[in-house]
Amino acid sequence: MLVKVENGKVTGVQGNPAHPFTQGRLCAKTSHYQERVYHPERLLYPMRRSGPKGTGTFERISWDEALATIGERWRTIIDTDGPTAILPYSYLGTQGIVNGLTVGDPFFNKLGATISERTFCDSGASTAYVMTVGPTPGMDPESLVHSRFIILWACNVLSTNAHLWPFIDTARRNGAKLVVIDPVKTGTTAMADLHLRPRPGTDAALALAMIHVIIREGRVDRDYVDRHTIGFDELSAHVAAYTPEFAAAETGIDAEVIRNLARDYASAQPSAIRIGVAIERSAGGGQVVRAIACLPALVGAWRRPGGGLLQLPLWAFPVRWDRLHRADLTTPGTRVINQWKLGAALTGGLDREPPIRALFVYNSNPLVVAPDQLRLQQGLAREDLFTVVSEQFMTDTARYADLLLPATTQVEQDDLMFSWGHLYLSLNRQAVAAQGEAISNAELFRRLATVMGYDDPFFQRSDETILRESLDWDAPSMRGITMELLETQGYARLNLPAADVFAPHADGGFPTPSGKVEMKASMAAGGNFVLPTFRQGSNEHQDGSPVPALPTYRPPRESGVADAVPGARYPLAMMSPKSHSFLNSSYGNLRRQAVREGEQKLFINPADAGVRGIRSDDLVRVRNARGAFVAVAKVGDEAMPGVVVAPMGHWLARSRAQATPAALNPTVLGDLGGAPTFSDNAVEVELV
Amino acid sequence: MPHVVTDHCAACRYTECVAICPVDCFHAADDRLYIDPDVCIDCAACVPVCPVKAIVDAFDLEAGADELIALNRQRSRELPVIAEKTAPLPTAEARRQALKS
Numbered sequence: 161m162l163v164k165v166e167n168g169k170v171t172g173v174q175g176n177p178a179h180p181f182t183q184g185r186l187c188a189k190t191s192h193y194q195e196r197v198y199h200p201e202r203l204l205y206p207m208r209r210s211g212p213k214g215t216g217t218f219e220r221i222s223w224d225e226a227l228a229t230i231g232e233r234w235r236t237i238i239d240t241d242g243p244t245a246i247l248p249y250s251y252l253g254t255q256g257i258v259n260g261l262t263v264g265d266p267f268f269n270k271l272g273a274t275i276s277e278r279t280f281c282d283s284g285a286s287t288a289y290v291m292t293v294g295p296t297p298g299m300d301p302e303s304l305v306h307s308r309f310i311i312l313w314a315c316n317v318l319s320t321n322a323h324l325w326p327f328i329d330t331a332r333r334n335g336a337k338l339v340v341i342d343p344v345k346t347g348t349t350a351m352a353d354l355h356l357r358p359r360p361g362t363d364a365a366l367a368l369a370m371i372h373v374i375i376r377e378g379r380v381d382r383d384y385v386d387r388h389t390i391g392f393d394e395l396s397a398h399v400a401a402y403t404p405e406f407a408a409a410e411t412g413i414d415a416e417v418i419r420n421l422a423r424d425y426a427s428a429q430p431s432a433i434r435i436g437v438a439i440e441r442s443a444g445g446g447q448v449v450r451a452i453a454c455l456p457a458l459v460g461a462w463r464r465p466g467g468g469l470l471q472l473p474l475w476a477f478p479v480r481w482d483r484l485h486r487a488d489l490t491t492p493g494t495r496v497i498n499q500w501k502l503g504a505a506l507t508g509g510l511d512r513e514p515p516i517r518a519l520f521v522y523n524s525n526p527l528v529v530a531p532d533q534l535r536l537q538q539g540l541a542r543e544d545l546f547t548v549v550s551e552q553f554m555t556d557t558a559r560y561a562d563l564l565l566p567a568t569t570q571v572e573q574d575d576l577m578f579s580w581g582h583l584y585l586s587l588n589r590q591a592v593a594a595q596g597e598a599i600s601n602a603e604l605f606r607r608l609a610t611v612m613g614y615d616d617p618f619f620q621r622s623d624e625t626i627l628r629e630s631l632d633w634d635a636p637s638m639r640g641i642t643m644e645l646l647e648t649q650g651y652a653r654l655n656l657p658a659a660d661v662f663a664p665h666a667d668g669g670f671p672t673p674s675g676k677v678e679m680k681a682s683m684a685a686g687g688n689f690v691l692p693t694f695r696q697g698s699n700e701h702q703d704g705s706p707v708p709a710l711p712t713y714r715p716p717r718e719s720g721v722a723d724a725v726p727g728a729r730y731p732l733a734m735m736s737p738k739s740h741s742f743l744n745s746s747y748g749n750l751r752r753q754a755v756r757e758g759e760q761k762l763f764i765n766p767a768d769a770g771v772r773g774i775r776s777d778d779l780v781r782v783r784n785a786r787g788a789f790v791a792v793a794k795v796g797d798e799a800m801p802g803v804v805v806a807p808m809g810h811w812l813a814r815s816r817a818q819a820t821p822a823a824l825n826p827t828v829l830g831d832l833g834g835a836p837t838f839s840d841n842a843v844e845v846e847l848v
Numbered sequence: 849m850p851h852v853v854t855d856h857c858a859a860c861r862y863t864e865c866v867a868i869c870p871v872d873c874f875h876a877a878d879d880r881l882y883i884d885p886d887v888c889i890d891c892a893a894c895v896p897v898c899p900v901k902a903i904v905d906a907f908d909l910e911a912g913a914d915e916l917i918a919l920n921r922q923r924s925r926e927l928p929v930i931a932e933k934t935a936p937l938p939t940a941e942a943r944r945q946a947l948k949s
Contacts, residue, residue, distance in 0.1 A: 174892070174893075184893050185868070186892055188889060191891065318871065325870050347871075347889065740889070752907050755849055756849050756850075756907070
């Protein structure tokens with residue numbers, strides 16, 4: 161992103177036309193980033209609560225007073241209940257190696273606070289992916305131009321990965337076929353040659369039936385399978401029951417369509433699959449990815465540029481996670497709490513001692529993104545809970561803080577970014593002075609370390625030092641990349657072969673225990689786990705529950721189950737995908753984005769709307785036993801019969817009934833990696 | 849709200865925008881271009897490349913946004929997609945100078 165500065169103020173932003181991946185384009189979230197920086201509701205000073213919790217009444221205090229209060233309160237809590245009574249809560253509201261995912265980890269690990277298991281996004285898919293093909297970057301997204309057949313699976317590219325689209329579009333112009341698998345009709349599905357709509361949470365049946373057809377019809381690349389996979393014979397026997405007819409009954413997709421999909425995917429080489437994070441959001445969401453990750457090896461798709469699987473290119477970056485997390489500072493045995501369980505954790509629902517006495521929220525707005533909204537509100541309203549929130553804005557969560565700390569935006573700080581979507585490093589240089597008394601997250605944790613008396617110089621490292629020490633600059637992928645290059649160019653492609661010739665697994669070399677694609681996963685023996693990357697570097701107290709070693713279909717827990725029961729109380733399956741203009745809850749308070757999104761919508765199929773007397777633009781209440789919210793109905797085929805779709809990201813304070821779709825989301829985790837099950841959610845809809 | 853092509857495009861039709869648009873949402877008439885508001889993804893990449901600043905986010909229009917969106921939508925339905933850059937109209941330079949003054 162290029163930032164235009166005039167007289168010390170950001171006056172505009174634009175994509176960098178020289179960047180080979182983004183090519184001068186931004187997105188609906190960031191295209192007017194200056195409006196975020198200068199938003200009239202920016203938090204600019206530390207503040208102390210001056211009214212009841214949740215009302216958002218605060219008075220300005222100094223940083224010295226804020227920090228002294230935190231130190232005092234935390235020391236009292238530690239003396240009484242021990243440091244695990246303190247819970248950090250964070251994710252990726254701010255991104256970057258310096259200020260993003262891990263910025264508070266060394267501090268909280270040293271403090272001995274309860275460890276946050278942050279399985280917000282892609283942790284379930286990542287566990288499954290790593291079990292199968294290892295932490296490989298997978299196929300180069302730019303190599304998609306060479307694909308002959310592309311499957312976008314649970315991925316609304318035009319809304320959530322728009323920079324990938326031109327590469328897909330080029331492939332299409334070259335004759336590639338595009339299949340989009342998504343229960344929801346979106347802008348991306350409108351571009352597809354074939355749009356398949358499985359019932360929510362049944363995708364694994366589809367993937368396993370594809371494997372069944374590919375094996376039964378002899379469409380396997382035997383040479384590739386023999387040399388670069390393990391467990392083929394077991395998988396072959398295992399999928400006998402996963403016939404296209406079985407998958408048709410589960411997914412609602414015609415068996416012949418499934419057969420043809422498998423045939424085309426196998427024969428049109430190189431074939432590519434891009435999976436989105438939505439794929440993990442049901443009871444069997446991890447096993448879906450296990451099955452899908454077997455497909456490219458079965459048909460030899462990895463042999464050529466443009467073939468394979470694209471999940472998270474993150475794994476290509478030689479990030480020194482040990483330096484970022486500092487798990488070595490953790491007190492052995494420290495408990496771990498999954499962040500989807502925050503509502504229960506704050507209300508005694510986890511039956512753990514000591515109870516949480518202090519909460520420290522940064523880079524996240526749990527009241528919008530976490531499930532169990534009502535219970536979470538009750539927890540946050542606890543008078544005895546000492547809550548500190550570091551934020552750019554008065555979010556729904558911030559309203560419940562005892563202390564509010566002002567945080568900088570991306571143009572007010574330095575950072576170095578790896579990518580979730582391409583193979584370039586980007587240097588983010590501070591463009592303007594920080595607004596008011598806002599500080600970067602890195603500075604926040606330097607100040608907290610001082611308050612807590614940590615004299616290890618590690619805790620006072622400058623942003624520049626953090627930035628330089630957090631990558632392995634000697635790694636082969638960094639050869640030729642220097643800070644000087646990043647300063648002048650702003651970005652640098654990792655030292656990997658050019659996309660036109662890059663086929664990372666043409667000759668195997670998968671970073672799994674066996675070095676091969678593990679169709680039968682050796683890592684299943686240890687039971688279910690979350691990658692330490694998503695839990696402050698800790699590998700203790702893993703779930704460990706049994707995991708099938710072969711990809712196995714697990715039907716949805718709620719969705720689609722109710723409709724088999726006449727008179728079911730919650731007969732509709734709700735999905736709450738990302739909105740086009742919001743990034744989870746971020747940008748939900750910006751007028752441009754809010755106007756584009758309009759009020760909270762609920763897409764409902766005419767078949768389901770008709771019997772409920774619902775017409776477009778009617779106000780409807782969506783409810784289940786966990787909660788309710790009110791939305792504007794949009795009757796149409798965006799939602800398939802039996803499914804309703806509520807795009808997420810709206811804030812509670814601006815919503816009717818002060819509740820959002822997360823109020824209905826289950827807290828039950830999926831089968832792998834602590835993934836949420838938000839697309840496995842039974843609800844009912846009625847006119848208000 | 850989507851981006852729209854305004855009357856500034858008339859007699860210009862520079863088409864820098866169509867080359868950078870990732871979703872091919874531009875449609876060409878003889879005298880100017882239109883954006884299909886149902887296809888535009890608001891990436892804003894076309895805004896800075898237009899020599900006559902003919903493309904705006906409808907959100908930024910003080911008045912007439914709905915009408916302009918409706919016009920862009922309707923004309924896009926009737927006209928073919930333009931995805932490749934073409935030469936500006938012969939009147940483009942004169943029009944650009946006129947718009948500058």
